[in-house]
Each structure stands twice: as structure tokens, then as C-alpha cells.
Amino acid sequence: MSHLAPLILVLPLLGFLLVLMNGRSLNNRMVGIIATGVVGLSFLATCVAFVLLLHDHDREVTVNLFTWISVDTLHVPAALLIDPLSITMCLFVTGISTLIHWYSTAYMEGEKDFRKFFLYLNLFVFSMLTLVLANNLVFTFVGWEGVGVCSYWLVSFYFDRDAAASAGKKAFIYNRIGDVGLLLAMFLLFVHTHTLTYLGIFSSTSLLSPTIATLVVLALLLAATGKSAQIPLFNWLPDAMEGPTPVSALIHAATMVTAGVYLLVRMSPVLALSSSGRMTIAIIGGLTAFVAATIATAQKDIKKVLAFSTVSQIGYMVLAVGVGAYGAALFLMVSHAFFKALLFLGSGSVIHSLGGEQDMRKMGGLAKWLPLTFPTFLVGWLTISGVPPFAGFWSKGDVLTNVFAHNKPLWALGVVTAILTAYYMTRLFVLTFRGNERFREVTHQHDPHESPLAMTAPLLILAVLSVLGGLLDLPWAHGFSLTHFLAPTFGFVAPIGAQSTGLQTGLALVDFAAALIGLFAAFTIWRNTVESTTFEKPFFEHVWRWDDAYDAMFGRPLEQLAQVSNDVVENRIIDGAVEGLGGSVQRSGEGIRKLQAGMVRQYALAMVLGLTVIVVYLVGRVR
Amino acid sequence: MFATAYALPDLLVFAAAALCILTGAIGVIAMQNPVHSALSLILCLLGVAVAFLEQNADFLAAAEVIVYAGAIVVLFLFVIMFLGVDGSRHPHVEPLVGQRWLAALGVAITVAGVITLMVNSDWVSGVMSTSTGGTGLATGSGNVTQLGDSVFTTYLLAFEATAGLLIIAVVGAVLLARRERPADPDVEDDVVDVDVEVVDVEDEGEWWIIDHGTSEEVDS
Amino acid sequence: MTIPASWFLVLAALLFGVGAFGVLTRRSALIMFMCIELMLNAVNLTFVTFARSLSDIGGQTTVFFIMVVAAAEVTVGLGIVVAVFRRRESTSVDELSELQG
Numbered sequence: 001m002s003h004l005a006p007l008i009l010v011l012p013l014l015g016f017l018l019v020l021m022n023g024r025s026l027n028n029r030m031v032g033i034i035a036t037g038v039v040g041l042s043f044l045a046t047c048v049a050f051v052l053l054l055h056d057h058d059r060e061v062t063v064n065l066f067t068w069i070s071v072d073t074l075h076v077p078a079a080l081l082i083d084p085l086s087i088t089m090c091l092f093v094t095g096i097s098t099l100i101h102w103y104s105t106a107y108m109e110g111e112k113d114f115r116k117f118f119l120y121l122n123l124f125v126f127s128m129l130t131l132v133l134a135n136n137l138v139f140t141f142v143g144w145e146g147v148g149v150c151s152y153w154l155v156s157f158y159f160d161r162d163a164a165a166s167a168g169k170k171a172f173i174y175n176r177i178g179d180v181g182l183l184l185a186m187f188l189l190f191v192h193t194h195t196l197t198y199l200g201i202f203s204s205t206s207l208l209s210p211t212i213a214t215l216v217v218l219a220l221l222l223a224a225t226g227k228s229a230q231i232p233l234f235n236w237l238p239d240a241m242e243g244p245t246p247v248s249a250l251i252h253a254a255t256m257v258t259a260g261v262y263l264l265v266r267m268s269p270v271l272a273l274s275s276s277g278r279m280t281i282a283i284i285g286g287l288t289a290f291v292a293a294t295i296a297t298a299q300k301d302i303k304k305v306l307a308f309s310t311v312s313q314i315g316y317m318v319l320a321v322g323v324g325a326y327g328a329a330l331f332l333m334v335s336h337a338f339f340k341a342l343l344f345l346g347s348g349s350v351i352h353s354l355g356g357e358q359d360m361r362k363m364g365g366l367a368k369w370l371p372l373t374f375p376t377f378l379v380g381w382l383t384i385s386g387v388p389p390f391a392g393f394w395s396k397g398d399v400l401t402n403v404f405a406h407n408k409p410l411w412a413l414g415v416v417t418a419i420l421t422a423y424y425m426t427r428l429f430v431l432t433f434r435g436n437e438r439f440r441e442v443t444h445q446h447d448p449h450e451s452p453l454a455m456t457a458p459l460l461i462l463a464v465l466s467v468l469g470g471l472l473d474l475p476w477a478h479g480f481s482l483t484h485f486l487a488p489t490f491g492f493v494a495p496i497g498a499q500s501t502g503l504q505t506g507l508a509l510v511d512f513a514a515a516l517i518g519l520f521a522a523f524t525i526w527r528n529t530v531e532s533t534t535f536e537k538p539f540f541e542h543v544w545r546w547d548d549a550y551d552a553m554f555g556r557p558l559e560q561l562a563q564v565s566n567d568v569v570e571n572r573i574i575d576g577a578v579e580g581l582g583g584s585v586q587r588s589g590e591g592i593r594k595l596q597a598g599m600v601r602q603y604a605l606a607m608v609l610g611l612t613v614i615v616v617y618l619v620g621r622v623r
Numbered sequence: 624m625f626a627t628a629y630a631l632p633d634l635l636v637f638a639a640a641a642l643c644i645l646t647g648a649i650g651v652i653a654m655q656n657p658v659h660s661a662l663s664l665i666l667c668l669l670g671v672a673v674a675f676l677e678q679n680a681d682f683l684a685a686a687e688v689i690v691y692a693g694a695i696v697v698l699f700l701f702v703i704m705f706l707g708v709d710g711s712r713h714p715h716v717e718p719l720v721g722q723r724w725l726a727a728l729g730v731a732i733t734v735a736g737v738i739t740l741m742v743n744s745d746w747v748s749g750v751m752s753t754s755t756g757g758t759g760l761a762t763g764s765g766n767v768t769q770l771g772d773s774v775f776t777t778y779l780l781a782f783e784a785t786a787g788l789l790i791i792a793v794v795g796a797v798l799l800a801r802r803e804r805p806a807d808p809d810v811e812d813d814v815v816d817v818d819v820e821v822v823d824v825e826d827e828g829e830w831w832i833i834d835h836g837t838s839e840e841v842d843s
Numbered sequence: 844m845t846i847p848a849s850w851f852l853v854l855a856a857l858l859f860g861v862g863a864f865g866v867l868t869r870r871s872a873l874i875m876f877m878c879i880e881l882m883l884n885a886v887n888l889t890f891v892t893f894a895r896s897l898s899d900i901g902g903q904t905t906v907f908f909i910m911v912v913a914a915a916e917v918t919v920g921l922g923i924v925v926a927v928f929r930r931r932e933s934t935s936v937d938e939l940s941e942l943q944g
Contacts (some may be wrong), residue, residue, distance in 0.1 A: 598940030603868050606724055612729045615736035630845075641854050648858055650875050652865035664877050667858075672886050674851060678895045680903050683887075683910075690910050695917050697881065702921045703873060706928050725866035734860035741852045765863045766903075773904045792915035799922035802929075807866040 001052050004045055005063045005080050007539040008090060009129050011548065013041040013325055016122040019115060028114045030526035032105035035118035039101050039125055050087050053619075058468045059084055062135055062199070069138070073194055081135030081198060084486045088330060089132040089262055092337045096254045099458035103345055106454035107352060117157065121250070122285050128255050128550045136197040137186050140263070143183065143215050147256045148175040152426060154251060155243040158351055167239040174236040178226015180361065182263070184218035188212060189270075196391050204268045216270055217277030220263060221284065228260030228314050235547050241303040245348030248303060251308050253340035261317045265326050272324075280323025286410040286417075289315030291544060293420035297427070298541035301358050302347045305428050310340055312417060316399050319410060325402030332399050335391040335469045339383040342462035346377040350432060353448040354439055360428065361530050365437035369448040372456040374433055376486035381429045383466045385422035386515040391469030397511045402509055422518025430526045438530065470605075558575040636677055643670025657703045661696055668692040681766045848896040852889060859885035872887050872924045872934045876917065 015038030026034070053059060061082040069076040080086075083210055102120060108117050127146025134140040149172070156168025192212055193204040207214070224230065229237035229252075240252050251257070264271065264281065271278055292312035299305045313336050320329035332432055351358055353370060367374045383390035388398070396418065404411040439448070450456065472482045525535055539545065627726050647667025654660045668691045675684035861883030862918045869875055880894025905943055 073847065325784060427802070596943055598943030600936050601722060601867055601870070605729070606869060608726065608729045608733065608863055612733045612736070615733050619736045619739050631851055633846050644858055645853060645861070646862040646882050648865075651874070651881060652861060652869060657871065657873050660874055660877055664880065667881065668884065674854070674888055674892055677846065678851070678891050680891045682892065683891060683903055683906050684878065686910055687887075690914060691880070691884070695914055697923060698917060699873065699877060702925060706873070706925065706934065708873065708928075708934055724870055726864055730860045730864045730867070732864070734856050736857075738853055738855045741849060741856070745919055760925070770903055770907065773900045774907060777901075778904050778908070785908055785915075788912065788915050791919045796918045796922035799919065800925045831865045842888070 001050060001082065001106060002063045004049050004382060005051070005082055005133070006065060008042050008045045008049060008094070009080065009126065011038045011045065012122045012129065013120045014038055015125060016119055017120065017298065018259050019119050019220045026115075028109070028315075031104075031596045032101075033113050035122050036098060036101035036105060039094060039367070040098045042125070042129070043098050044486060046087070046094050047091045049082060050091060052279070053082060053084070054088055057616050060199075062460065074190070074196075075509065076136055076138045076196055078139055079135045079197075080133040082133070085262075085330070086133050086264065088334065088482070088486065089258075090129060092334050093125070093128055093132060093255050096337055096341050096462075097121075097128075098248050098252060098530075099461060100250045100254075100345070101343065103249075103458045104244075106174055106452045107246055107348055108244065113157065116243070117154075120150055120153045120157075121246075122219070124154065124251065124256075126272040128259070131259055135199070135515030135531045136274050137182075137189070138196055140266075141179075141182060141186070143363075144223075144259065144263075144279065145239040146461055147251070147259060148172060148227070151175070151251050151256055152218050153507070154247040155240045157247065161242070163239075164242040167236075167242040169465065170418060171240045172232045174229075175226050176234055178223045180230060181219040181222025186217045188216050188219065196553075198266060201267075205269050205273060208270070208273060208275060213270060213273035214277045217267075217274045218280065219424040220267055220270075220282055221277070224264050224318070225245055226260070227263075228257045228318070230260070230315060230318055231291065234288065234292070234311050235550065238304050238307045241531070242308050243299070245303070245344060245351060245445070247350065248307070249344035251342045252307065253344050257310060257314055258317070258584065260339070261314065261321060261333060264318070264321045265329060266550050267396030268326055270322070278324065280322075282319050282407060282410055284323070285315045285318030285322050286403075286413045287315070288312070289319060290413050293417045293424065295543050296424040297420060298516075298536040300360055300536075300541075302350065302360050302363070302428060302432060303344075303358055305360075305424060306340070306343055306347060309343075309421070309425065312337075312421065313340065313484075316396065316414065316417075319414065323403050323406040323410075327482060328395070328398040328402045330486060331472060332395040334482070335383070335395040335466070335473065338391075338462055338465040338469050339380045339392060340374060342380040342459060342466055343384065345459055346373055346380060347432075348379075349373040350458065352451055352455070360431040362438050362441065364431045364435040364439065364530075365433070365434040366439070366448060370433075372449050373452055373459060374458075376459040377429070379463040379466050382424050383469075385425050386418055388512060389467075389470060391466050391472075393511065393515070394470035397508055400511060401504060401507050415510060417513060418514040419518045420516045423522045426519050427526045428593050430523065431530070435527070435530075437571070438459075487602070498534065498612070594623070633677065636673065640673040640677065641668065643673065648672075657708055661699050664699070665692050665696050666670045668696070682770050689696060709789065732824065848892050850891040855888040855892065858882075859886065864920045865893070868897050870935045875936065876920055876924070880911055880913065880917070883909060896910075 015035050018038075019035055021025070053061070063080040063082065065078040067075070068078040101118070104117065104121065108114055111117065121133070124147060125141045127150055130148060131140050131141070134143060152168045152172040155171050156165045159168075160165045170245045186196060189201055189208075193201050193207050193367065195201060195204065205213075222233075226233045237252055237257070241248055243251075271281075289312045292308045292315060294307035296305050298310065299308060313332070315328045315334070319330050320326070320332065349370065350363065350366060352375060353362065353373075357363065379390065382587025383392035388394075400411060400414050400418070403414055525532070542548070647663045647665070647670060650663025651660045651667065668687060672684040672687040675681075675687060733743075738761050751800060846866065859882050862878045862885060865878030865881065866875050869878065874913045887909055890902045890909070892902075894906075924934060925941065933936060
């Protein structure tokens with residue numbers, strides 16, 4: 001294990017370096033093969049590590065790579081912690097990354113920056129794995145920053161487009177604001193526990209007073225909202241859709257945005273110390289899920305709908321974390337990775353076939369033109385809407401059941417959100433694949449073509465996973481489930497009280513009903529209409545005016561401050577001082593110059609007056 | 624006649640000398656005609672000579688009259704006549720603002736201050752000087768002998784230097800006052816150049832050589 | 844009792860003051876020179892007075908040299924005045940103001 005684990009981490013880095021050094025001599029095909037290959041090998045290594053972990057008695061292995069920082073009491077090793085949580089994360093990160101790398105070899109074909117794309121992707125996978133496998137907060141932070149910067153590069157991949165460049169900046173800046181939270185949490189923890197390794201912190205939780213624990217939890221929540229796009233830092237995710245679709249699928253659906261949830265789940269022993277912190281987390285999660293769902297109902301761009309859908313689903317995960325259902329949160333995370341990646345890649349396939357069109361009003365009737373994309377997308381649609389027996393039903397149901405046990409109002413909000421989820425996804429499906437072929441105006445009589453194998457094969461794989469994903473954690477099979485597997489990690493948390501089977505069935509039926517309501521509502525409304533102001537409220541479409549509010553609260557004042565700084569401080573004060581100094585010297589020189597008029601008698605008078613002064617002084621001294 | 628603390632003859636002589644000095648001085652600055660000013664100067668210098676005599680400086684009194692009144696002022700008169708400024712032609716308006724008042728003020732304060740200093744200082748009462756080179760006055764040999772001794776032994780170097788100075792002064796004066804020679808008939812008169820071609824190359828210190836514009840013959 | 848030295852010194856101071864005022868006030872170069880001579884004479888008077896009161900012949904020697912230098916100075920100075928007058932037709936020093944700031 002101790003040799004295998006570093007391999008998981010290093011393989012993508014190796015890919016990155018190989019392509020970096022030799023990229024010019026390799027043609028695009030080779031670059032694609034190398035990049036996909038290393039991630040694939042990393043996945044295989046992860047599988048082997050998983051098997052090895054199953055046989056390990058402690059279910060917890062620390063692999064020390066090297067000592068990174070060792071100053072006084074601060075010891076930060078570059079070490080990996082292999083436990084059920086990190087292995088689970090690694091499995092789906094590497095797995096989905098492999099599929100998306102494969103997909104990208106076809107999607108990005110013909111791009112002039114093909115090599116750069118795979119460089120960034122590999123570097124991203126490396127950073128994400130660092131984040132997940134690290135055994136201490138600082139090393140995680142390295143990965144955290146790494147995924148942030150890779151996200152920035154990849155979102156602004158088409159950097160000559162203004163919108164893409166701005167979106168990249170926005171993503172990075174919002175992430176950065178969240179990072180302050182993580183740093184504060186690290187500082188607080190170090191001051192009180194004198195260690196930054198997870199295991200060290202977990203064994204010293206008694207050193208944290210409730211207030212400090214709450215502060216730490218809130219700081220971690222801030223970091224999570226930044227990275228996982230929750231309220232109040234979620235505005236960057238929709239804009240990040242400017243990046244190529246594989247980027248949206250990988251980073252903004254399956255991996256990076258889950259990093260925030262991972263962090264909170266990882267720090268569960270600390271969360272256990274603060275009930276107010278957990279309540280805050282739950283409220284934030286619930287609210288975000290609801291708000292994002294409402295916004296998604298009014299979006300016209302297919303990728304924007306999926307982006308807000310991601311925000312909403314992650315809201316569910318955060319909600320689960322808030323009530324202490326860590327296993328449910330992870331189950332939803334894994335299944336969400338499957339179906340959201342499927343949906344994004346599917347939408348990529350649609351966009352590709354239409355030559356770049358992303359507006360749903362200009363799609364329609366694609367079902368018969370995309371014989372492979374259509375059924376896989378259908379599976380994805382049903383999964384996210386929560387229709388049994390697909391994975392979404394089980395995972396979302398798990399979350400909602402756990403929430404019900406703790407907080408009825410938030411459960412109700414969750415159910416409403418589920419209805420909205422089914423509704424907007426059905427709307428998307430209907431507008432894209434059914435109805436009239438509105439795309440004729442765009443593609444000018446070219447028929448849309450199905451995507452190549454490299455793109456459809458991953459779709460198929462993901463569809464299968466979405467169907468079978470529910471098997472990971474069926475409510476009645478607790479002995480052989482994800483939650484059971486993760487139990488050693490969350491052993492510190494008191495297990496949720498078991499609910500009666502009747503109640504569970506009842507709740508499951510409520511979930512199913514919610515899904516059906518949303519489905520039929522959307523079918524009825526959107527079968528024949530394309531646009532509608534009653535159902536696409538502008539308030540929702542404009543993200544509840546959130547961006548405008550931030551602009552007014554922060555953007556404008558800062559801009560004005562910068563303007564004032566430039567006008568007053570820079571131009572008047574600093575330049576004024578410098579030029580004033582020179583100017584005053586010049587002016588005083590000109591003034592003094594007038595003393596010399598060339599008149600001899602004036603000079604003589606000056607001399608006499610000087611003499612007068614001397615004489616007066618001497619007289620004064622005599623006295 | 625008067626019973627004063629001081630000997631009457633001394634007093635009278637002093638009064639006369641003072642009168643001449645002050646009258647002459649004021650005359651110099653007040654007269655409009657330069658010739659009158661020069662004559663006032665002579666009056667003043669004669670007064671000073673009398674003051675010298677009263678102080679047992681016989682040689683200097685004589686030198687004052689001969690050198691100052693007899694040579695320097697005569698030189699002044701020569702130049703006045705030579706330049707032809709002997710008419711009175713000075714306007715009463717002072718172009719520099721406040722010059723007269725400031726001058727009067729400054730001078731008055733200075734003089735008052737100096738007088739105060741002199742009156743209040745110890746050395747007016749005739750304390751012996753501490754210089755070792757001092758020789759007694761009016762004892763033993765006469766004034767001229769003493770002066771001669773001093774000049775030709777103690778201050779011999781200064782004496783020789785002043786001799787050199789006089790030579791230099793004479794040479795300088797000759798050069799300064801020399802008129803430029805009449806221009807050669809072959810040389811162009813009205814050159815529009817700024818160059819010095821019209822004027823003599825070995826020009827004697829006429830420091831306005833560069834003429835802005837036309838060159839003209841400056842002949843008096 | 845001889846006349847006290849302070850009287851002569853006061854007289855010399857007054858003479859100096861008159862000479863200084865004249866230098867500052869009169870515009871003609873020739874008159875200014877004459878006023879300078881007045882000042883020099885005031886100094887001479889002072890020196891002679893001190894020579895008497897301090898019984899030091901050095902004072903009179905100094906006067907001797909001052910006279911020599913005054914003569915030399917007048918010579919050269921009048922030479923300059925003549926040279927300037929040839930150019931400008933006026934002895935006013937106010938017109939010699941080209942060296943200005």
C-alpha cells in the first residue's frame with residue numbers, strides 16, 4: 001500500500017510533465033493517449049488500493065512521502081491518509097476523470113490548444129487527488145489551491161473571449177474569498193490543538209471549546225461555500241460554463257465542487273462539537289438547494305440549467321452534512337458525479353452535433369438524430385428527477401430521510417426542491433429532444449450527426465452506472481453498503497436513530513410523488529411552448545438579482561474607491577507632492593531671481609542693511 | 624574766555640575741523656553739479672587734514688593734502704571736464720522704490736550703533752594696546768621719523784607691494800582709457816555679422832564687443 | 844586736556860554715514876566715487892585717532908597705505924568710468940544692469 005498510494009497521486013503529475021516537456025514533438029493523438037492513460041492507470045491503482053484497504057484491519061493507512069515543514073511546534077508532513085472516505089473520493093474522481101479525458105479527445109479535436117487542455121486537465125486531477133488524499137490540512141490546502149487555479153485556467157480556456165476571461169477571474173476570486181475561511185480554520189485549530197494532521201486534530205477535540213469549535217466550523221463552511229458554490233458564494237459557477245463542456249463536466253459537476261463537501265465531511269469530529277455550526281450548515285444547504293432550483297427553471301442555456309442544478313444538488317449534500325448524515329451526503333455525491341457528468345457530457349454531445357448551439361429555444365426534436373445520446377440522456381434525466389429504480393431516487397431519498405429525522409421544515413424545503421428539480425430537468429429534456437426541430441434555422445439544413453465513439457462510449461458507461469448506482473446504498477442492505485463502508489471514518493458521530501420501515505416507505509413514496517408531479521407539470525407546460533414569461537420568471541432568470549446586489553454592494557464601491565484612489569491619491573497627492581516639490585523649487589527660484597535686478601545700488605543697500613544688522617547685534621551684546 | 628575742561632585752542636581747532644568735514648561731506652552728496660561736489664570734497668579733505676594735525680599725525684596731514692586733495696580730486700575734476708558732465712543734469716526722482724528711505728534708515732541705525740559701541744567700550748579711554756609692535760607717539764623722535772621707521776622696517780613688504788600695485792594701476796588705467804584706433808580704410812564698415820571683424824582684434828578690454836545687430840564704429 | 848578720542852571717533856562715524864548714504868543715493872558714478880573717498884577718509888581718521896590713543900605708530904602706517912591704495916583705486920576706477928561713458932554717453936550706474944537674474 002505504501003508504494004501504491006503515492007503512485008495514485010503521481011501518475012497524473014507524470015502525465016502533466018511528459019506532455020509539458022515533449023508536447024511539441026507529440027501529435028494530438030499521442031497527447032490524448034498519454035493524458036487519458038495516466039489517469040486510467042491511476043484509477044486502476046486506486047482500485048487495487050481499495051481492495052487492499054478492505055483487507056486492512058484498521059481501515060486507515062498513513063503513507064508518509066516526506067517532511068515538508070518542520071519548524072518549532074509546526075510539523076506538516078507531505079503524507080497521505082488512505083481511509084474509506086479518501087478511497088471513495090479517489091475512486092470516483094479517477095474513474096470519472098478517465099471517462100472525461102477519453103471524451104475530450106474527441107470533443108476538443110481540432111482545437112489549436114489541444115495540448116494545453118490536457119496539460120491543465122492532468123494537473124487538475126493531480127491537485128484534486130492531493131486534496132483528497134492528504135492527511136493534514138495544509139497539504140489539502142495545496143490541492144485546494146491547485147484545483148482553484150486549474151479551474152481558472154480551464155474556464156478561461158478560450159481566453160480571447162471576454163466573457164470567458166471574466167468568468168475565469170470570477171471563479172478564482174470567489175474561490176479565494178472562501179479560502180480565507182480555510183486559512184482561518186487552520187489558524188484556529190493550530191493555536192488550540194497544536195497540530196494540523198486530521199488524526200491529530202481528531203484526537204484533540206477536547207481542547208476545543210464550543211465557541212472555538214463553532215468558529216472553526218463557520219470558517220470551514222465559508223471555505224466550502226466558496227469551493228462548492230453555495231450561498232453566498234455561488235455566483236461563479238454559472239459563469240464558469242464559459243469553459244469547454246468536458247471542463248464543466250469534470251470540474252464543476254463531479255469533482256472540484258465536491259471538495260467543499262469533502263472538507264466538511266472530513267472534519268466531522270469538529271463539526272460534532274458545534275450544534276449551531278451544523279444548523280448553519282444545514283440551513284445554508286437547504287436554502288441553496290431551493291434557490292438554485294428556482295433559478296434553473298428560468299434559464300435558457302442548456303449548460304446554465306445544469307450548472308444551477310449542480311448548485312442545487314450540492315445544496316442537498318451540504319444539507320445532509322448539516323444534519324450529520326455524512327454517509328448519505330457521500331452517497332449523493334457519488335451518484336451525483338455519475339448522473340451530472342452524464343448530463344453534461346450528453347449536453348456536450350448535443351452542442352457538438354448542433355455546431356455550438358447552446359440555447360434550448362433553438363433545439364428540439366433531436367431524439368431521432370442522436371440515437372446514442374438520446375437514451376443515455378434519458379437515463380440521466382430520470383435519475384436526477386428521482387425516479388426509481390435509478391440511482392438518484394435512492395441517494396436523494398437517503399438524504400431526505402435523514403433530514404426528516406432532524407428537521408422537518410428543511411425536509412419540506414427539500415421536497416419542494418425535489419419537485420422543482422424534476423420540473424426543470426423535464427423542461428430541459430422536452431425542449432432539447434422532443435418537439436419541433438427549431439434548430440433548422442441554425443444548422444441551415446445540415447442534419448445533426450451523432451458524436452463519435454470516444455464521446456458516446458463514456459456516456460454509455462455513465463448511464464449504466466446511473467442505473468446501477470443505487471445498489472451502493474440500498475436502504476435495506478445496510479450490511480453491504482457505502483454507509484457501512486464509511487462507518488470507521490465517521491465512528492465518532494453518533495449513528496442516526498433507525499426509523500421504522502413504515503416511515504421510510506412513506507417518505508420514499510413522497511419522494512416518488514414529488515418526482516412525478518414535477519415531471520407531469522413540465523410535460524404539460526413545455527410540450528408545445530418554447531418561451532413563457534409566466535413560467536420563466538425574470539427574477540429567477542437573473543439569479544434572484546444576486547449578481548446585481550453584489551455589484552452594488554461590493555463592485556461599485558470598490559470601483560469607486562479605485563477611481564478615487566487614482567484621482568486623488570495617485571494624481572493629486574502623490575503626483576502633486578512630487579511635482580509640487582519640483583514646482584515649488586522652481587517658483588522659489590524664480591522669486592529669488594528677482595532679487596538680482598542688476599542694480600548696483602540695490603546690492604550696496606543690501607550690504608549696508610546687513611551691516612546694520614551686525615551693528616545692532618553688537619550693540620545688543622554690549623548692553 | 625571760556626573756562627572749559629579742554630584747552631581753548633584745541634577746542635576751536637576741533638570745531639573748525641569738524642565744521643569743514645561735515646559741511647564738505649554734505650556738500651558732496653547734496654550738490655547737483657559734479658564740479659561743486661568735487662570742490663566740497665576738497666573742503667572735507669582739508670578738514671580731515673586739520674584733524675590729522677591735531678592728532679600729531681603731521682606727515683599724514685601733509686600727505687592728505689598733497690595726495691588726496693591735490694592729486695585724487697584733481698583727477699576727478701579732470702575726468703568730469705573730460706567727459707563733459709559738468710553741467711547739472713540729475714533728475715530728482717529716484718527710480719528705485721524706497722531706496723532713499725531704506726538707505727537713510729540703515730545708515731542712521733548703523734551710525735548710531737557704532738557711536739553707541741564706541742562710547743560704551745573701554746578702549747576709548749586710552750588703554751594701552753597690547754601689541755608688541757607699538758612705538759610711542761610724540762616722544763623722542765618726530766612723527767615723520769617714526770612713520771618712516773615703521774614703513775621701511777616693520778611694513779617693508781607692504782610698502783613694496785603697494786609700489787607694485789601702483790604700477791599695475793597705472794598700466795590698467797592706460798589700457799582702460801585707451802581709445803580704439805580709427806578703422807582701416809580697407810576693412811568693411813557696415814558688416815551685418817555679429818563677429819568682431821570691424822573692431823580691432825587686439826581690442827583693449829571693451830567688454831561689450833558682441834554687438835546685437837549692426838556693428839557701428841564707436842568713435843567719440 | 845586734549846580733545847578726547849571719542850569726539851574724533853564720533854566725527855569719523857558721522858562722516859562714514861554721510862559717505863554711505865551718498866553711495867546708496869547718488870546715481871552718477873563720479874559722485875559715488877567721491878562718496879567712497881569720504882568713507883575712506885572716515886576710516887583714516889579713525890585709524891589716526893586710535894594711533895594716538897593707543898600710542899601705536901601702526902595706525903598711521905595703515906593710513907599711509909590706505910592712501911596709496913585709494914589713489915590706485917581711483918585711477919583704475921575713473922579709467923573704467925571713462926571707458927563706460929564712451930559707450931553709453933551717461934555716467935548713471937543704473938544703466939549698467941545687464942548682469943541680472
